Amino acid sequence: MEMRPSSPPPAAVRRRMYELMTLMKAADDRMTKGITTGEFIAVYFPHRGQEATAAALGAALRPTDQLVTTYRGVHDHIGKGVPLVDLFAEILGKDIAPGRGKAGTMHIASPQAGVMLSTGIVGAGIPVAVGLALAAQLEKADRVVAVTFGDGATNTGAFHEAANMAAVWNLPLVLVCQNNLYGEKTPIGMTMKTKQIADRARAYEFPGVRVNGNDPDEAYATLSEAIERARAGEGPTLVECMTFRFRGHSIGDDMVYIPKEQLADAEAKDPIPTYRARLLSSGVCTEEELSSIEATALNTVEEAVKTVVDAPLPSPESLMAHVYANPDKAPV
Amino acid sequence: MEMRPSSPPPAAVRRRMYELMTLMKAADDRMTKGITTGEFIAVYFPHRGQEATAAALGAALRPTDQLVTTYRGVHDHIGKGVPLVDLFAEILGKDIAPGRGKAGTMHIASPQAGVMLSTGIVGAGIPVAVGLALAAQLEKADRVVAVTFGDGATNTGAFHEAANMAAVWNLPLVLVCQNNLYGEKTPIGMTMKTKQIADRARAYEFPGVRVNGNDPDEAYATLSEAIERARAGEGPTLVECMTFRFRGHSIGDDMVYIPKEQLADAEAKDPIPTYRARLLSSGVCTEEELSSIEATALNTVEEAVKTVVDAPLPSPESLMAHVYANPDKAPV
């Protein structure tokens, strides 16, 4: 894919992306606080620091487009429009969750919002996204499928097999790598020599491009281009979004493996205040608008948490529901 | 890897390669005939047409170097010096086989000759070769490991994971792809868009080079260079050897899926008569020498077949031997 210098996205899109980013951050802050303080018990994989890519992707995809994400997917879900109550209820395993306590943080799906799968198996979502993209192609729908995954996931066989298959079948798929420089606790330099993950696309003969994943405008431009290429029948693109994860792999991770300077450096480039400043200086939003967006985000999150915390756990009798569509003679 | 124009290999090497090629061809012809006529029953995957690469690899590797190959590996085995009786006995499942009727065509190993594994699982040998190369590195031995596989194998996750791991660990491994343009019955164009498999190496940051795999001199030069790079601690290389398979995927395959002209064209470039003519015209061998090499090959094969056909099958009592080193309390 050729990278054309592009003008910034429309103001409405930029405002929307900032809204999404603040909502993502507020959600992450709140889940982290709730679990750290023991207010609730849950498995959670923070995305703090990676909001810009998710906001850009959410803004660039159409509501009818589909998304496949991972355990570290709350930001992606929010970007794609999954309600916070649904997300928190899944994370806390409540009966009001769409998965009714059977999904959990790693397995959230929201077909209404187009999020068809989150998976806890690194890399495994990519072949599934290939199948969704194949379905779009077979249906001659103008739907595009995006799949997000980490840097570490590109070392899995699943990534390779899926990328190659998407290429051969020329599928409407956008592969979005959120390169946060670590796979769990291991820095990327220990797990690949590849200088740019984007270059891995060449092995399959489709375009790969690296962007600053902390810059919503840049990410939006590139992701939109990749999405529209896919929609136009021109096949898959790999977009590598450079970013960083401010919190541990999951809550409880002490992050000893991240050099202090590296973290400080990343935090200094926190995409949210950076983008805020840009929106302000470029006159897209006023200080009041931005403050109001931030206050709304906090309120929305707090209300959703309250709803979810007050909700009951699923009743044990519901265990055997939905193991099968047709459980006739199935073991119990 | 930079491709330097190289002078042909020494005459002794070239003669040796021709010897190996004729032996490979004679073995393949004989197995094919034996199975086709019903003289013996066996599973066999002919390599006819692919001899040049195997001969070059065999000549370029040291006896102490190791090789991992596949179900279609008889030519590779011969190149590496595995005795014909051993090979035929494995294929026919005789008790005189080193595997004593427990291996079979797809699973031949010959540690003395350095062939550590043949596998029937496409792609699966590549990670195992990574482990052998790691062992060489850990031992600080100057041993190199070569692993051969088909074009189709480069679409497996195993190829990707192994190639990346070999790169990260800078292992003494040479990945030899015998690109015969088909994976079983499917032409390569249906299964990848990649123009050169050699280019897939870039995804891991190590060199990849394509050679005419039907030209033993060219293949030898490139393989030798890759092997010596590995031995010098400079890490892995992917060598894509372009070739063609004259017979079906396995005996019994009617080859309806190969266009007649494509096959005719390939047969016209049969590496064996082509190389013969070159050796003659360049004065490396005389007609008498070549004829004698060919006659010897036929004799050697015929004698080996006779030994193997006359040998007994393993006795049923040997079944439970070697399931475990220590079978104490194991089920039966």
Add this chain to the structure above:
Amino acid sequence: MQEREMTMLEALNLALDQALARDERVFLLGEDIADPAGGIVGVTQGLSTKYGHDRVRDTPISEAAILGAAVGAGLQGFRAVAEIMFIDLIPIALDQILNHAAKMRFMTSGRLSSPITIRTATLGGMGMGTGATHGQTLEAWFMHIPGLKVAVPATPADAKGLLTTAIFDDDPVLFIETGALLGTRGAVPVDEFSIPFGQAEVVRSGNDVTIITYGLGRPQVLAAADTLAGEGVSDEVIDLRTLLPIDFPTVLESVAKTRRAVIVHYATRFAGPGAELAATITEELFSQLAAPVARVGAKFAPIPQASSLEAEVFPSVAAVVEAAHRTMSGTAEALVR
């Protein structure tokens, strides 16, 4: 229903043909399945020519992506029929079965599912010498995966009826074809028809002992049954047809009558399908059993290549007869204790 004599291979081809004709959302994917190859042994012959390469599509050698793609298309309502050439290769793609296909409905509380069919084949017992990595019989693993179904047809008609059920079942199905049975001939309903899962066939009625089997065990058990009948033993033979679910009502009714049971399969005996059958039968009919349930399965070794060894690893007709004898000879002792 009108029937025609055909091989199991032809019956499978016909079932796929009719499923493709009936429902646009059915499509096939796998290695070498499209024409001109038409499959490695021809099960999918002619289908890509008839329905196009879009619906009968060749894939790269990428088992994980094949099943992943099937799962993904399933989320969108397609009924993908994915072929994994041999069951020995499924481990490469097992994550997509275990962690995705079989759990999708549960994890979403019914909002999404992947009603895929995975066609695969076992080469065990063909005497072809394919050896340790191309001759395994691994269905036991799949019985242990909640959310999955498992079918193993033994006749051409069952192959057609069960494959049709598999494709249109709303749950994911592992459909195991037996290489050694593909050439078997039999009468097969010509029109589309389906055989419900969890419905065993009582192949032969008798009163003295129940022999339970499936797949390649069936012809072997029938051979043993002839021998036993010659000895005056009246045996009942049950072909389970599906292993998940298992038709326990039919099995238990039979064993309640005969008070003796033998289970026969090509899968490794230890921790194999027979273990669950024996355990359940015993739990349900403990006080009625005249003898312990006997299990006949493959010995605890990899599959060797040599025909002399392959014959030794798999259960023989003699072993089935001997197991039946064992349940008979236990009678006296069991009755007096």
Add this chain to the structure above:
Amino acid sequence: MQEREMTMLEALNLALDQALARDERVFLLGEDIADPAGGIVGVTQGLSTKYGHDRVRDTPISEAAILGAAVGAGLQGFRAVAEIMFIDLIPIALDQILNHAAKMRFMTSGRLSSPITIRTATLGGMGMGTGATHGQTLEAWFMHIPGLKVAVPATPADAKGLLTTAIFDDDPVLFIETGALLGTRGAVPVDEFSIPFGQAEVVRSGNDVTIITYGLGRPQVLAAADTLAGEGVSDEVIDLRTLLPIDFPTVLESVAKTRRAVIVHYATRFAGPGAELAATITEELFSQLAAPVARVGAKFAPIPQASSLEAEVFPSVAAVVEAAHRTMSGTAEALVR
């Protein structure tokens, strides 16, 4: 032997440490195992610092390559200890276990082998809410692989002794660590020591019923045993420690005495390890059993996330007690029939 109180996690770390110290050919590979991370929960903490990153090496997220590399190094005489973070992830790499590690010795008639140890963990029963793809208990599959061995320690001392055996055993071993037990404390021999495979521990002696378990079942069975003892039931508790091989002599000796058996595991009940145990016990002791062998295992559903549902899917102490009662109540009937 001198003992020290420590957690199972510390015991595992010590076993690895001593194995690395004893034999140059031992090395570790896996994701995040090297310092400073020292493993996802710290089992390998400090080892790369002590033995170098060459011998305690971080890998890419490439499970198939991790096990393949272990197998390959094994062919050259190394004793690779490969970590697959969770047992749920093994399907990705199962081909290397099934088709390579477990068959290498057989296929070469003893000329080559891959004496690898695969360390993995199950998170089932921790109540952490990791859900369907991170809480499975899949050991039954591995019992069905000839050529492999399977160990599941339940105490810190067993963890150390069995891991040492696994690493130096000449056959490939799947070594399953139980997340919920890693914090368990107990006395552990400080010096290197090993516990032979196929040697169960009789944890508690009794005469009325034998309860057989392993792994996370052990603390649960001991809780149930207390309840039963309070009711005057004298129960014998056996911890199998290894599932392949199984110490049938010990199991059968006990059941011959008690005439009643209950099997308890976190694995799914259907087609689970208990099926083989129940079937074998019944085959061997049919006329001595006072009641059918009872099996207690997970229900036939994926592992749900919510704690209220997770408690329902796994076997409870009450279920163990109830199963023991069932074998007791069967007595009268069984004796008169």
